[in-house]
Amino acid sequence: MNGEPVRVLVVDDSAFLRYTISRHLDSDNEITVVGSARDGAEALEKxxxxxxxxxxxxxEMPHTDSLSVLEQIMSVRAVPVILLSSPDRQAAAYTIQGLELGAVDFVLKPSA
Incomplete structure (x- = not known):
């Protein structure tokens, strides 16, 4: 980029994961977490x-269709999106759909 840090928005329903991901990313001086959101509606606003x-x-957020949110992001402002996914078969299919809709990559969430 132009020497400026990459500006990242973290969207997850888990406050713990938002915090953990944000802290990890903020430890890199080439990345700045500009905000976080707990659901799709808040994500689109931010x-x-x-x-x-x-x-x-x-x-996988309650009360949020993440694929619809992804479609809205791509139609309004096609910013690169990295998906957070669980390591199970159903989530894998959902993640593939997300990649087909325009997400650039995915990261598996840690399993318990």
Whole structure:
């Protein structure tokens, strides 16, 4: 980029994961976490407000259809999206759909 840190928005329903991911990313001086969101509606608001360079989007949030959120992100402001996914068969299918909709990559969430 232009010497500026990459601006990241973290979207996950888990406050613990938002905090953990944000702290990890903020430890790199080439990355700045500009905000976080707990659901799709908040994510869309913050994308418009904060204009991140990258969005990290949880694929499994209650009361949120993450694929619809991803479609809206791609139609409004096609920012690169990295998906957070669980390591199970159903989540894998959902993640593949997300990649087909325009997400650039995915990261597996740690399993318990």
């Amino acid at each position: 994308i418009a407000l904060l204009v991140p360079d990258v969005v990290i989007l949880d694929m």
